[in-house]
Amino acid sequence: xxxxxxxxxxxxxxxxxxxxxxxxxxxxxxxxxxxxxxxxxxxxxxxxxxxxxxxxxxxxxxxxxxxxxxxxxxxxxxxxxxxxxxxxxxxxxxxxxxxxxxxxxxxxxxxxxxxxxxxxxxxxxxxxxxxxxxxxxxxxxxxxxxxxxxxxxxxxxxxxxxxxxxxxxxxxxxxxxxxxxxxxxxxxxxxxxxxxxxxxxxxxxxxxxxxxxxxxxxxxxxxxxxxxxxxxxxxxxxxxxxxxxxxxxxxxxxxxxx
Ligand code: IMP
Numbered sequence: 001x002x003x004x005x006x007x008x009x010x011x012x013x014x015x016x017x018x019x020x021x022x023x024x025x026x027x028x029x030x031x032x033x034x035x036x037x038x039x040x041x042x043x044x045x046x047x048x049x050x051x052x053x054x055x056x057x058x059x060x061x062x063x064x065x066x067x068x069x070x071x072x073x074x075x076x077x078x079x080x081x082x083x084x085x086x087x088x089x090x091x092x093x094x095x096x097x098x099x100x101x102x103x104x105x106x107x108x109x110x111x112x113x114x115x116x117x118x119x120x121x122x123x124x125x126x127x128x129x130x131x132x133x134x135x136x137x138x139x140x141x142x143x144x145x146x147x148x149x150x151x152x153x154x155x156x157x158x159x160x161x162x163x164x165x166x167x168x169x170x171x172x173x174x175x176x177x178x179x180x181x182x183x184x185x186x187x188x189x190x191x192x193x194x195x196x197x198x199x200x201x202x203x204x205x206x207x208x209x210x211x212x213x214x215x216x217x218x219x220x221x222x223x224x225x226x227x228x229x230x231x232x233x234x235x236x237x238x239x240x241x242x243x244x245x246x247x248x249x250x251x252x253x254x255x256x257x258x
Contacts, residue, residue, distance in 0.1 A: 006050035047109035057112035069097035094206040106241035200244030
């Protein structure tokens with residue numbers, strides 16, 4: 001079945017094709033974006049709107065640059081900041097800081113109107129507030145994590161404990177690039193329209209602009225001694241937040257009968 005990548009950016013569709021054996025077509029539609037701290041919530045909302053528009057299986061994505069010294073800013077507002085300030089001014093702000101660590105985070109969201117069966121990966125069927133927990137972004141990386149349950153113990157607490165244990169088992173580097181895989185439900189009256197989320201993270205550092213390739217913040221984001229703008233598209237795709245999220249999505253998608 002052909003998958004529609006709903007985006008106005010053909011580059012994202014090319015990247016998706018690198019990862020997926022199934023056919024991927026671009027469906028040009030400017031999906032409405034909600035304002036939220038959590039990229040997953042933004043991506044899930046986009047996916048539902050895209051699915052309603054397309055009426056067939058869709059993929060969308062949402063990304064952001066999270067600067068540690070700025071408590072994760074610009075994060076989900078990266079597009080706005082890019083348009084208003086531009087990378088040169090973001091660099092000038094960052095160079096005042098001793099610690100210029102940053103991360104690109106991206107979430108790929110899939111919706112085909114159907115439920116998802118349990119998978120070997122962690123599947124979160126909760127919708128944040130609905131189970132008495134709340135999401136709070138990790139300021140440094142913008143990672144969505146859950147705070148302790150407010151009122152319910154039992155199931156939610158044990159899920160939290162499992163997550164904590166998993167976190168402790170991972171080495172620091174691995175944790176910085178870990179991906180999550182969740183299923184969320186709409187909190188906007190869209191009950192019954194589940195969305196599966198795949199997150200990719202790449203840690204790096206903000207540097208003075210270098211390189212002519214890529215787009216967006218690529219010239220000021222350094223990974224392994226080179227900025228993303230100094231890498232060939234394939235090299236960037238192999239390590240980037242979107243590449244990691246797409247690879248996780250492809251692994252799941254190609255293994256399902258959807
Ligand atoms: P979007 O969610 O993909 O639209 O991206 C939000 C903002 O982050 C936009 O300003 C993009 O230019 C920027 N951005 C997203 N992905 C990348 C990337 O791979 N490299 C550089 N900038 C990116």
